[in-house]
Amino acid sequence: MELRHLAAFIAVAEEGGFTRAGERLHLVQSAVSAAVRNLERELGVTLFERTTHMVELTDTGRLLLAEARRTLSAAEAMRGVVDQLSGGLRGTVRLGVMQSQRPPWVSVPRLLAGFREEYPGVNVELRCGASAEHARDLREGRLDLAFVALPAGAARTLTLTPIASQVMRLVCPREHWAAGRDDVELHELADEAFADSPVNWGSRIVVDRAFEAAGVERKVHYEVGDMSSIVDFVHYGLAVAVLPPSVVDEAADVCLVSISEHAPVFATSIAAPADRELTPAALALFEAIRTTAAAERRDRALLPSAPGGGHPDHVHPGRAHEPAGSSGRPVDSRSHQV
Structure with missing residues (x-):
């Protein structure tokens, strides 16, 4: 054969x-x-x-x-070991990325620039898509690694390593009734028109589950394939949204309001299939992702995910921060299988 x-x-x-x-x-x-x-x-x-x-x-x-x-x-993994023994890591790694992925999460250009310098013989193929699509492609062997934003229960047979997270907040026009308030409850938003990501996107899954947990049925009037573009729908008074604060530009003419209960958490993880070993090239990229994520947390003082995918504490309005006692060292990103 x-x-x-x-x-x-x-x-x-x-x-x-x-x-x-x-x-x-x-x-x-x-x-x-x-x-x-x-x-x-x-x-x-x-x-x-x-x-x-x-x-x-x-x-x-x-x-x-x-x-x-x-x-x-398995054959590719064996070839990778031979390449390592001969003094140079080679191969191809298929990496799934999210469309809205940009700083303050892991910057893919920054990641690949450093990785290529260290491993010039490894080719990284990028495939952009939704988190649910990446999860399926990982299970079926079409991807080696992927950035995903999924709750643990939505990522069966995958191993997730937390990278970073933010508590999501209501984004509303300045003329909205919630503008200027310290916080809102999800049940108060039942009659609002929402703009959100498509249904199979990680951010949408997280927000939908938060509203379900609160017993609230919301109305999504606009589905938009880029989280930063959702802010434009809010700016023009077409809808409200629940987004990570980092995707809202400081110059945007909108208001950010904290959610008091059932606040969804947008957590980015690096996902790998749980039923097969990573090739040496994929393992090297995995470690590079963890290193880059730690560097970007130090640069931007993001709130990292709790070990095992737990939800972090609530973020003070208008300010992202690291947990108490953080010294800028890489967080304990122990993988957990789901």
Whole structure:
């Protein structure tokens, strides 16, 4: 059994066709088809149902896809160990990032600049998407690591390492009835029109769960694919929002109001699959992410996540801070499996 045959099988399954799989693997379609046929012949099974319009996995193909991913991942890990022994780490790491990810969370450009300087032989492929999509792609082997903003219960079979968190706050126009108040309760917002992220985004999941915990059914009138753009909807009086304070520019003509009970916490974690070992290249990137996150907490005095994903204390209005006793050292970011 050849690894290139497994790679072709995985690519066809993930891309939904031989042509797109060939583009991904930089091979002509006939070479991909031949690789899959050879694998089917060797295993004595049919992996795909082929028609003139579509290619679908058979039941056997679905069962073998997970094993093929694990086998290819193990081979890549072995190759990484050999590269380390020969004096240079090499390989490719597929990293999922969030669309609204920017300082004061982990700056991806800053992360990659430092990582490339230390490991020039490692290529990092970025894939932008929602947290729920990243969780699925990690489970199915399409990603090695990903930044996610998910409650622990929403990330089954993944290992989450907390990076940073902020208590979210109500963002409202200056003319809004809540503007100028010290805090509001979620039940007071039941009749408000909200702008929020799409339903599968981590921030949306966190806020939805907070309202559910408070027994409040809210109305999301506008779904926006970038958290900083949500502020514009608030500025023009179209809606209110619940956001991390860091995404609200200081020059924005809006008000930030604390939430007194059931305040949602936007926590960013680095996620990895719990059922397989990281390759040496992925492990090196994981450590670089932790180092970069610690440096950015020192730079911006962010409130880090509590070990094990616990919620931090409430943030004083208008001011993010580190917990009492923090000396700028990296937080205890012990991973927890969920």
